[in-house]
Amino acid sequence: MxxxxxxxxxxxxxxxxxxxxxxxxxxxxxxxxxxxxxxxxxxxxxxxxxxxxxxxxxxxxxxxxxxxxxxxxxxxxxxxxxxxxxxxxxxxxxxxxxxxxxxxxxxxxxxxxxxxxxxxxxxxxxxxxxxxxxxxxxxxxxxxxxxxxxxxxxxxxxxxxxxxxxxxxxxxxxxxxxxxxxxxxxxKRSLLYGKSVVVTAGPTREKIDGVRFISNYSSGKMGFAIARAAARRGAIVTLISGPVHLPSPPGVDRLDVESTAEMNAAAEGFFRSCDLFIGAAAVSDYRPATPYDGKMKKDDEHIELTLVKNPDILARFGRQKSEGQLAVGFALETQTGLENARKKLVDKNLDLIVFNFFDRKTSGFDVDTNILTLIGSDGVTVELPQLSKDDAAERVLDAIEELCPKTGSNP
Ligand SMILES: Cc1cc2nc3c(=O)[nH]c(=O)nc-3n(C[C@H](O)[C@H](O)[C@H](O)COP(=O)(O)O)c2cc1C
Missing domain, CATH: 3.40.50.1950 (Flavin prenyltransferase-like)
Incomplete structure (x- = not known):
């Protein structure tokens, strides 16, 4: 100064x-x-x-x-x-x-x-x-x-x-x-300046019947913080959000969706053109096979709900991305899940995975702070302290920018 x-x-x-x-x-x-x-x-x-x-x-x-x-x-x-x-x-x-x-x-x-x-x-x-x-x-x-x-x-x-x-x-x-x-x-201009960045955020809702759904506690705060930080770095940001109660970050193009299928369809439109895809949404892995039309009645003592697998949006992007495109995912685990996160990184062909420890008080869904561990495809692991989601978003983007020269790409 x-x-x-x-x-x-x-x-x-x-x-x-x-x-x-x-x-x-x-x-x-x-x-x-x-x-x-x-x-x-x-x-x-x-x-x-x-x-x-x-x-x-x-x-x-x-x-x-x-x-x-x-x-x-x-x-x-x-x-x-x-x-x-x-x-x-x-x-x-x-x-x-x-x-x-x-x-x-x-x-x-x-x-x-x-x-x-x-x-x-x-x-x-x-x-x-x-x-x-x-x-x-x-x-x-x-x-x-x-x-x-x-x-x-x-x-x-x-x-x-x-x-x-x-x-x-x-x-x-x-x-x-x-x-x-x-x-x-x-x-010194950010490497993300002028680049096309897609961020998914929030939960998805999978219809059981006309008035009920399967979902999770995701608030969308982390994904929104990332979108906001990327826009601040000059990226052209598209935020694909499930149902959340958050204002749109300034300068970000927002698409609101409800189900994983809708999120998948919206994301697919950017698969070829985006430079960076960040999957921060907590998508439902499964959805009811045949959602009931109207409201289900409680006549039966037991009902069985058959669930079918949803598309894995991030894995689809990761497996088909071309040279120069980067894929970043989040892995939320309730136990020490670093090994799981590493497996996801490889299975989905990601460049970086952000392991998010879930304890409901300081890290994970619907709180304002997160404790993250960043794992690169080169195996480099960085543990971050408890940070506000805005600060954590900055550190995730710093790590993504670090990846650019190593992968030869320039997102
Ligand atoms: C006690 C008090 C606290 C206020 N706090 C805020 C505030 O935090 N943010 C805000 O936008 N306006 C606040 N206002 C209203 C603004 O002071 C008011 O709109 C004023 O015209 C702003 O003038 P300025 O934008 O020229 O500074 C407050 C008003 C009072 C009486």
Missing amino acids: NGKNIIIGICGGIAAYKIPQLVRLLKKRGACVRVALTEGGTHFVSELALATVSEEPVYRKIFPPTGSDEMDFTRHISLGEWADALVIAPATANTLARLSAGLCDDMLAAVFITLRPAKPVLIFPAMDGQMFLSPSVQRNIATLSAQGCLVINPESGVLASGQCGVGRMPEPEAILAALEKALHCGE
């Missing part, structure tokens, strides 16, 4: 109180930091505190106040030109709307518009969970992502309202890490 010019845009959200700490962290690393504070932001963090930690005046309005001896009348342009990166944290629903509409009504919006094209913009939305999931907020996030902004989804946890849910701004240390990464990425 040494010598980098960073502008931090602060909006009127409760998480604004954490930003002086972010400014201090950046200054410690040698960055020059200037703050653009919205009118809303002034209610949550003091200008004096920000000016003191940044050692710079705080920028707010485009027009200097009457009677001010301010002579730099073009600062609404020059500030954006000065910056190497813009971080907007917390980003409110209101400012997301202003920025996606192209408004230029305060210094933060002016910096956003005048920033030089290749400079990274990191946006950290933080708000109540319902607000975050609302169609308007999601639409504005999608617009900003499509413009090339890095929108980092908020974390889940206890919110200012006292409720639990998605909406929390990451801690200053995590914001700093994302910024360092973005500035570094600007110099």
Whole structure:
């Protein structure tokens, strides 16, 4: 960060109180930091505190106040030109709307518009969970992502309202890490940039009758995190998802399916064209042979359900993939299943398998963290510590990028 010019845009959200700490962290690393504070932001963090930690005046309005001896009348342009990166944290629903509409009504919006094209913009939305999931907020996030902004989804946890849910701004240390990464990425482009990546996620549902189905506890969180991370690296991502309650990651093309057969049909369309296929979905291995039409009655003491095998989507891709294509799978096991995972890797002709230990509290379905072990087709095994699913996704993609030169492919 040494010598980098960073502008931090602060909006009127409760998480604004954490930003002086972010400014201090950046200054410690040698960055020059200037703050653009919205009118809303002034209610949550003091200008004096920000000016003191940044050692710079705080920028707010485009027009200097009457009677001010301010002579730099073009600062609404020059500030954006000065910056190497813009971080907007917390980003409110209101400012997301202003920025996606192209408004230029305060210094933060002016910096956003005048920033030089290749400079990274990191946006950290933080708000109540319902607000975050609302169609308007999601639409504005999608617009900003499509413009090339890095929108980092908020974390889940206890919110200012006292409720639990998605909406929390990451801690200053995590914001700093994302910024360092973005500035570094600007110099060295990800190998996934511009590549076609297909990710399957979530569970599938196999119909027993008109109102019942066989499924599993998968929440889709891991697959969605991978899709989000791949999109951030510049990949063209198609996410094929079973039934889940998750918003679409910004900049990702999403196809919703229900059964394994539907997922298989959707995935098949990309088998020839994709550069990388990541099977993170927890597909049902079997389905009822003849689903009952309508609702089954409970007249019988015993009923027998005959199950037939579903297509193995990942194995089908792995066995027919051509040179240059990569196949990555997940193996979820309730016991030490490394040997099983290695067998799957070979049987399905995968380039990497991610062994996912299932304990329901820290790793596996419907929790926010995972403990993964990565096994490459060259036998190299890397054990990861317990990580958030977003961090785990980054490590999985790092490992995939590592594979490229070894396999001679460039996904
Ligand atoms: C106590 C309080 C907390 C708020 N927290 C948030 C928040 O976390 N995220 C958000 O998007 N808006 C929040 N708001 C609403 C914004 O402050 C409001 O929409 C404001 O107009 C935002 O202005 P700005 O985008 O220019 O900063 C909060 C409002 C109040 C009164």
